Amino acid sequence: MTASAIGILILALLGFWFLGGLLLRVGGVLLVLLGAMGLAVTGNASGVIPLAVGACLWFAGRLHYAARHRA
Numbered sequence: 901m902t903a904s905a906i907g908i909l910i911l912a913l914l915g916f917w918f919l920g921g922l923l924l925r926v927g928g929v930l931l932v933l934l935g936a937m938g939l940a941v942t943g944n945a946s947g948v949i950p951l952a953v954g955a956c957l958w959f960a961g962r963l964h965y966a967a968r969h970r971a
Contacts, residue, residue: 921968924961928954 901909931954938947965971 917968921961921965924957924964926961928956928958928961930954931957 931950933954935947935949935951935954938944938950
Protein backbone atom coordinates (compact mmCIF):
# COMPACT_ATOMS: atom_id res chain seq x y z
CA MET A 901 0.00 0.00 0.00
CA THR A 902 1.18 3.47 -0.73
CA ALA A 903 1.59 6.14 1.90
CA SER A 904 -1.42 8.08 0.60
CA ALA A 905 -3.67 5.01 0.80
CA ILE A 906 -2.57 4.37 4.38
CA GLY A 907 -3.19 8.03 5.23
CA ILE A 908 -6.69 7.93 3.72
CA LEU A 909 -7.45 4.72 5.62
CA ILE A 910 -6.32 6.28 8.90
CA LEU A 911 -8.45 9.39 8.28
CA ALA A 912 -11.48 7.24 7.43
CA LEU A 913 -11.09 5.18 10.60
CA LEU A 914 -10.69 8.28 12.75
CA GLY A 915 -13.75 9.83 11.12
CA PHE A 916 -15.77 6.70 11.81
CA TRP A 917 -14.54 6.60 15.42
CA PHE A 918 -15.59 10.18 16.11
CA LEU A 919 -18.73 10.47 13.94
CA GLY A 920 -19.83 6.85 13.44
CA GLY A 921 -22.18 6.62 16.41
CA LEU A 922 -23.94 9.85 15.53
CA LEU A 923 -24.28 8.99 11.85
CA LEU A 924 -25.55 5.48 12.56
CA ARG A 925 -28.17 6.73 15.03
CA VAL A 926 -29.38 9.57 12.79
CA GLY A 927 -29.56 7.27 9.76
CA GLY A 928 -31.37 4.64 11.81
CA VAL A 929 -33.95 7.09 13.08
CA LEU A 930 -34.58 8.37 9.55
CA LEU A 931 -35.06 4.85 8.23
CA VAL A 932 -37.41 3.98 11.10
CA LEU A 933 -39.48 7.09 10.39
CA LEU A 934 -39.59 6.40 6.65
CA GLY A 935 -40.51 2.76 7.20
CA ALA A 936 -43.27 3.69 9.64
CA MET A 937 -44.54 6.35 7.25
CA GLY A 938 -44.53 3.81 4.41
CA LEU A 939 -46.55 1.41 6.53
CA ALA A 940 -49.03 4.10 7.54
CA VAL A 941 -49.51 5.64 4.11
CA THR A 942 -49.57 2.60 1.85
CA GLY A 943 -50.52 -0.14 4.28
CA ASN A 944 -48.03 -2.34 2.45
CA ALA A 945 -45.87 -4.69 4.50
CA SER A 946 -42.73 -3.70 2.58
CA GLY A 947 -42.24 -0.83 5.04
CA VAL A 948 -41.23 -3.35 7.71
CA ILE A 949 -37.81 -3.91 6.11
CA PRO A 950 -36.56 -0.30 6.34
CA LEU A 951 -38.09 -0.09 9.81
CA ALA A 952 -36.13 -3.15 10.97
CA VAL A 953 -32.90 -2.05 9.27
CA GLY A 954 -33.26 1.40 10.81
CA ALA A 955 -33.74 -0.09 14.26
CA CYS A 956 -30.61 -2.21 13.78
CA LEU A 957 -28.61 0.83 12.61
CA TRP A 958 -29.80 2.87 15.58
CA PHE A 959 -28.80 0.07 17.96
CA ALA A 960 -25.39 -0.26 16.29
CA GLY A 961 -24.89 3.48 16.74
CA ARG A 962 -25.84 3.16 20.38
CA LEU A 963 -23.33 0.34 20.87
CA HIS A 964 -20.66 2.36 19.06
CA TYR A 965 -21.29 5.35 21.34
CA ALA A 966 -21.16 3.13 24.43
CA ALA A 967 -17.90 1.52 23.30
CA ARG A 968 -16.36 4.90 22.54
CA HIS A 969 -17.30 6.34 25.93
CA ARG A 970 -16.71 3.09 27.84
CA ALA A 971 -20.25 3.07 29.18
